[in-house]
Amino acid sequence: MKLELGNFPVKEIEFGEQTAYQDGTLTINKEEALSVVYEDDHIIDADLKIVEPGDEVRLVPVKEAIEPRYREGGGPVFPGVTGELMQAGEGQTKALKDMSVLVVGKHWGGFQDGLIDMAGEGAKYTYFSRLKNVVLVADTDEEFEKREQQKKNRALRWAGMRLSEYLGRAVKDLEPEEVQELELPPIADRICELEDLPGVVLVLQPQSQMEEDGYNDLSYGWDTNHMLPTLMHPNEVLDGAMISGSFMPCSSKWSTYDFQNFPLIRKLYEEHGETLNFLGVIMSNLNVSLEEKERSAQFVAQIASTLGAEGAIVAEEGYGNPDADYTACLVALEEAGIDTVGVSNEATGRDGTSQPLVAMDPKADALVSTGNVSELIELPPMETVIGELEALARDGLSGGWEDDEELGPSVREDGSIIMENNAMFCGDGVTGWSTKTMKEF
Amino acid sequence: MDLENQQRVKDLAEEHGPENMLVVLGGAEAEASGLAVETVTNGDPTFAGPLAGVQLGLACYHVLESEIKEAIDEDVYEEQISMMEMVLDVDDIIEEVKTYREKYSKYKL
Amino acid sequence: MAKEIERAGITIVQMANLVPVAKTTGANRIVPTISIPYPLGDPKTPEDEQWKVRYTRVGAALDALETDIEDQTVFKVG
Amino acid sequence: MDKKAIVYINQFFGQVGGEEAADHPPEIKEGAVGAAQALAAEFAGDITHTVICGDNFMSSNQEEATARILEMLEDIDFDIFFAGPAFQAGRYGNACGAIGKAVKEEFAVPVISSMNEENPGGEMFKKDIYIFPGGRSGAKMREDAKKMAEFGNEILTSEGPFPADEYGFYKRGIRHQYFRPDEKTAAERALDMLLKKMKGEEYTSELPIPEVDRVDIAPAIEDLSQVKVALVSSGGIVPVGNPDRIQSASATRWGKYNIAGMDRLENRASEGFKTIHAGFDPAAADEDPNRVVPVDALRKFEEEGRIGKLHDEFYVTVGTGTTVGEAARMGQEIAEDLKDAGVQAVILTST
Numbered sequence: 001m002k003l004e005l006g007n008f009p010v011k012e013i014e015f016g017e018q019t020a021y022q023d024g025t026l027t028i029n030k031e032e033a034l035s036v037v038y039e040d041d042h043i044i045d046a047d048l049k050i051v052e053p054g055d056e057v058r059l060v061p062v063k064e065a066i067e068p069r070y071r072e073g074g075g076p077v078f079p080g081v082t083g084e085l086m087q088a089g090e091g092q093t094k095a096l097k098d099m100s101v102l103v104v105g106k107h108w109g110g111f112q113d114g115l116i117d118m119a120g121e122g123a124k125y126t127y128f129s130r131l132k133n134v135v136l137v138a139d140t141d142e143e144f145e146k147r148e149q150q151k152k153n154r155a156l157r158w159a160g161m162r163l164s165e166y167l168g169r170a171v172k173d174l175e176p177e178e179v180q181e182l183e184l185p186p187i188a189d190r191i192c193e194l195e196d197l198p199g200v201v202l203v204l205q206p207q208s209q210m211e212e213d214g215y216n217d218l219s220y221g222w223d224t225n226h227m228l229p230t231l232m233h234p235n236e237v238l239d240g241a242m243i244s245g246s247f248m249p250c251s252s253k254w255s256t257y258d259f260q261n262f263p264l265i266r267k268l269y270e271e272h273g274e275t276l277n278f279l280g281v282i283m284s285n286l287n288v289s290l291e292e293k294e295r296s297a298q299f300v301a302q303i304a305s306t307l308g309a310e311g312a313i314v315a316e317e318g319y320g321n322p323d324a325d326y327t328a329c330l331v332a333l334e335e336a337g338i339d340t341v342g343v344s345n346e347a348t349g350r351d352g353t354s355q356p357l358v359a360m361d362p363k364a365d366a367l368v369s370t371g372n373v374s375e376l377i378e379l380p381p382m383e384t385v386i387g388e389l390e391a392l393a394r395d396g397l398s399g400g401w402e403d404d405e406e407l408g409p410s411v412r413e414d415g416s417i418i419m420e421n422n423a424m425f426c427g428d429g430v431t432g433w434s435t436k437t438m439k440e441f
Numbered sequence: 442m443d444l445e446n447q448q449r450v451k452d453l454a455e456e457h458g459p460e461n462m463l464v465v466l467g468g469a470e471a472e473a474s475g476l477a478v479e480t481v482t483n484g485d486p487t488f489a490g491p492l493a494g495v496q497l498g499l500a501c502y503h504v505l506e507s508e509i510k511e512a513i514d515e516d517v518y519e520e521q522i523s524m525m526e527m528v529l530d531v532d533d534i535i536e537e538v539k540t541y542r543e544k545y546s547k548y549k550l
Numbered sequence: 551m552a553k554e555i556e557r558a559g560i561t562i563v564q565m566a567n568l569v570p571v572a573k574t575t576g577a578n579r580i581v582p583t584i585s586i587p588y589p590l591g592d593p594k595t596p597e598d599e600q601w602k603v604r605y606t607r608v609g610a611a612l613d614a615l616e617t618d619i620e621d622q623t624v625f626k627v628g
Numbered sequence: 629m630d631k632k633a634i635v636y637i638n639q640f641f642g643q644v645g646g647e648e649a650a651d652h653p654p655e656i657k658e659g660a661v662g663a664a665q666a667l668a669a670e671f672a673g674d675i676t677h678t679v680i681c682g683d684n685f686m687s688s689n690q691e692e693a694t695a696r697i698l699e700m701l702e703d704i705d706f707d708i709f710f711a712g713p714a715f716q717a718g719r720y721g722n723a724c725g726a727i728g729k730a731v732k733e734e735f736a737v738p739v740i741s742s743m744n745e746e747n748p749g750g751e752m753f754k755k756d757i758y759i760f761p762g763g764r765s766g767a768k769m770r771e772d773a774k775k776m777a778e779f780g781n782e783i784l785t786s787e788g789p790f791p792a793d794e795y796g797f798y799k800r801g802i803r804h805q806y807f808r809p810d811e812k813t814a815a816e817r818a819l820d821m822l823l824k825k826m827k828g829e830e831y832t833s834e835l836p837i838p839e840v841d842r843v844d845i846a847p848a849i850e851d852l853s854q855v856k857v858a859l860v861s862s863g864g865i866v867p868v869g870n871p872d873r874i875q876s877a878s879a880t881r882w883g884k885y886n887i888a889g890m891d892r893l894e895n896r897a898s899e900g901f902k903t904i905h906a907g908f909d910p911a912a913a914d915e916d917p918n919r920v921v922p923v924d925a926l927r928k929f930e931e932e933g934r935i936g937k938l939h940d941e942f943y944v945t946v947g948t949g950t951t952v953g954e955a956a957r958m959g960q961e962i963a964e965d966l967k968d969a970g971v972q973a974v975i976l977t978s979t
Contacts, residue, residue, distance in 0.1 A: 111876065111906045124807065149876055149906055198826050211587060211909040249877060263815035275823055288908060289585040290567050311826045313818050320907050320948045321586060324568050341822040343814055346835060349951030352802040353755075359570040360837045366825050367835040368818045371805040374878055374951055396906065398877050420878060421805070432815030437834050439791040439806040440799040444646070476767055487766025488663035489641050551862060551945075552976050553843050554959025560966055561846040562860075562974040572978070575955075578845045586979050588912035589863070591919040601925075604918065608925040608975065612934060615857075615973045618848040 002183040003235040006094040006176030013050045013099065013132050021170045026096060028134065028167065036166040037136060042155035045106055046138035049386055051118050053130055056383035059102060059116040061109025061391045062425040063153045064160045064244060065128055065257040068096040070168035071240075077168060078240045078256075080221030082161050088220070089235030094171045099132040100257050101167065103153075103160035106139040109391035110151035111398050114250030114425030115417075122379045125424045127433045128257075136163055137386050149396035152214035153246045161243070161256070182235050182269060187279060187307065197277040198310035202234070202268055203300050203333070205325055207248045207317045208285040217245040217254070217317070219283060229284040229299040231307070234265045237281055248318045249398030251373055251427035252345055263432025264315060264343070279307045284329065286322040293325045301332035309338050315430050316344040319373055323357040330364040343368045345428040346438055350374050350420070356438070370434035373399075373422045376407075381415030392419060399423025442480045447490035450481055454497050460548050464501040465509060466538065469529055474503055475537035482545030498547030503538045505531050508550055552577040563614040565589060565607065569624055579614045580624045583607060631673035631784045634701065635664035636711040636727050638720045641766070642680030650719075652682030654693055656700045666769050667710055670777035673784065677704060679727075683719040686726070693723075694730045706737065708780050711757070713742035713772035714749060716764045721749025729756040738783050740797075742772040754798040758783075761798065801838070849973050858939035858971040860962060862947035862955075863913065863920035863979040864905030868896055874946060876906035882945035882958045884965065887938075892924035893917040907948025908979055920977060939971050947978055 011024035019029045037046045051057045069077045072092035076083025123129035140155040206217035208224035217224045242259040272278040287293045312333045316326040333340040346356035392400035393410040399422030400410040464481050468474040481499045485492040552564045553576045564577040572580045583589035591600030614625045639652040641663035660668035661678040668675045686693045709731045711724035721743045728739040742762035743750040762772035792799045824831040872883035894900025896914040903913035918924045926938045943962045
């Protein structure tokens with residue numbers, strides 16, 4: 001499978017007459033862009049903003065991040081989600097780089113939503129503070145979940161994807177500045193030198209723990225709750241086969257942008273043919289019952305063994321009971337004789353003394369840790385808030401609270417905030433971005 | 442160096458003046474000898490004894506060092522010390538004692 | 551939590567689906583349940599079956615409370 | 629640096645005497661006395677007082693000794709407290725740890741000590757105060773005191789963070805996140821670790837698996853029909869309206885709710901109970917809370933005489949994201965309440 005990713009670096013974003021890309025500048029016709037957003041009747045109010053690194057802006061509740069792209073030939077960027085089902089990971093896709101589309105609720109947030117600061121101390125906590133962002137801030141008529149803590153955010157997330165596809169079409173007929181060829185030939189056809197290198201698989205455990213439709217990560221539009229671990233080509237993941245869900249405490253979340261750019265996959269590609277033979281991605285999931293967790297772990301170990309993997313990296317989207325899936329998977333791979341490394345965050349509590357994962361096993365002896373979900377973060381007020389600051393305290397964001405005996409409310413009158421890392425939008429960068437680790441103090 | 446010996450050294454130095462004293466060590470081990478030199482020159486390194494923080498700077502040698510050895514009657518040295526000289530790590534001891542002496546002794550032989 | 555209650559000298563049985571989690575946190579008497587969102591009654595099954603599951607599993611937990619154990623024990627149900 | 633320090637040492641290093649003076653009661657002297665001088669040589673601030681206490685006095689009257697020392701310190705202004713170094717001396721190590729912990733709790737200043745790895749005081753108190761690995765005997769006084777004093781200088785003048793592996797004190801089981809100065813990403817770290825592991829080379833896991841802390845198994849109940857049984861749950865089942873505002877994740881609160889006279893828990897639709905747990909799909913629990921807190925089944929057992937009585941209240945909190953530390957505290961509080969209510973057996977349901 002071969003994917004050619006045509007990159008268009010975005011140095012500046014501005015509103016203007018016509019949506020177009022020229023010499024690093026993305027110009028957006030706001031009215032036309034919003035009309036794409038309003039294609040869904042559930043969107044009752046929408047606006048677009050542009051934010052850049054260093055802007056004194058706080059975004060909350062942030063629901064999703066997407067890289068704008070165009071699929072050559074006009075097929076859906078997210079097959080099975082924004083259009084018909086088709087093979088992702090093959091052919092040509094164009095991407096607007098160094099930017100993302102951020103989707104922010106105009107009023108209402110939920111457990112799974114997060115916060116981004118574009119400047120100051122808070123900016124170090126999320127990758128998206130480093131990007132130029134087109135912010136869709138909107139409200140919907142999804143009354144059934146307005147006051148619910150768990151929100152599907154369906155209308156907003158889909159609007160974000162439509163908007164990304166719309167922006168992607170700006171480079172439809174243009175030549176990319178740079179083309180990256182991502183190619184892994186069929187495993188059986190790989191040349192002899194590769195055979196001498198150790199085979200490595202990447203095992204992903206995207207969030208899939210809701211029984212009800214509409215909350216989980218999707219694979220080609222299919223709810224990952226309903227799947228068993230399966231072998232995927234890494235190109236599929238990078239090319240829109242996977243989209244983010246709306247369920248997990250936000251710092252643990254993998255946004256759709258994260259799937260499209262997955263640093264662990266990129267790193268394995270870099271090492272392919274140099275130090276290892278990248279066999280592929282085993283797409284697993286996270287489950288609610290023990291039997292399901294064990295079944296998935298067993299499937300993962302079996303697929304990895306069948307492929308002849310000597311090494312594996314496992315990444316977990318979440319914490320709490322999914323740690324049982326994570327540990328089960330690490331143990332199953334180790335027991336199959338495969339050297340395994342895990343990547344996850346931890347929950348050591350505000351004081352740092354709690355047990356890092358809820359399920360642990362001494363066989364999991366090589367772990368990368370990307371942060372503590374309960375770490376307290378205190379940030380000064382920001383000049384501008386896009387969305388609604390009160391959502392952090394009011395709507396049950398996983399890192400916010402209405403009141404606390406010791407700490408007071410998450411949102412203070414002067415606009416300063418105190419929250420748990422939990423609410424940092426994709427803050428733990430488990431897909432590989434994180435420059436955070438955990439240390440003993 | 443135990444607390445009693447520290448007290449004795451301190452008293453003698455007060456009585457006769459540190460410039461008029463010479464401490465000769467007979468310890469069998471390098472580290473302990475070094476500590477003893479330090480104690481009578483720069484003060485008790487463990488800070489537990491009377492010499493804690495007291496910098497006498499005394500001249501201090503190990504009995505195995507040539508300066509002392511040459512001053513002793515050969516027969517006596519042969520009878521009393523030479524056996525030990527064969528089983529001890531003489532170089533180590535001398536090296537250690539010398540190091541501390543050069544660092545802290547204000548007086549020499 | 552089970553550990554702290556047991557430390558206080560109260561005999562406790564933990565009913566949990568995630569046996570590895572209960573084990574890691576140090577619970578001593580463990581009775582498995584059927585899932586996380588519905589430990590004691592699968593909504594997809596008829597009422598009487600859910601009742602049976604609940605009655606049997608809670609019964610097993612009561613048995614566990616009356617059982618002397620030497621080590622951390624996961625009690626079998628049914 | 630105009631910071632003030634107080635030093636704790638034992639009778640030996642305080643020049644009171646050896647074993648014969650080990651019953652020496654605590655006293656406080658101005659300035660750096662005895663071994664406190666070794667710290668004074670490296671500490672950039674001022675050592676204003678030295679507390680000296682006999683090791684035996686401390687170990688046989690720990691409470692009294694601690695109380696007396698805390699009282700001595702009450703009116704003194706100080707920024708940091710040093711205890712030791714204690715080398716391999718067990719009683720001395722214990723004394724440094726105990727008094728250090730008490731001072732830290734009472735005055736909220738950093739406390740620094742040093743002990744040899746064989747000193748049991750290190751294992752006992754490394755969670756409470758900073759303890760540096762030290763030599764076996766007083767011969768290492770200068771080195772050990774230097775480490776303590778230098779860390780004291782650092783902690784009083786810089787903002788941190790102070791990771792254990794960088795500064796060298798014993799790991800304390802306190803894990804916090806840390807931005808790597810080299811900005812090496814998780815992807816790069818994972819690949820490095822994997823390549824090393826596959827080659828059989830040394831690597832360092834960023835999350836070493838700690839040992840599980842076990843409690844003594846409570847004895848079996850002889851006859852449940854004579855006993856009051858209580859239900860406890862981490863499934864977040866609360867009265868609709870959540871009167872105690874228990875958090876739906878990272879909970880720090882628990883509630884107890886009266887079920888006297890109830891045959892079962894009524895559901896959310898009938899304004900009875902619902903789950904506020906955000907870690908799983910709430911539909912099944914909202915529809916029938918007995919699926920999580922089986923009041924109905926226990927009523928049946930009560931009626932059949934299988935159990936003596938179902939306790940009139942059930943206890944609840946939320947498990948998801950709730951740190952083990954918080955869970956332990958809430959467990960202790962609930963246990964206290966259960967004991968007061970005469971409950972002898974508990975069924976804990978978790979989701």
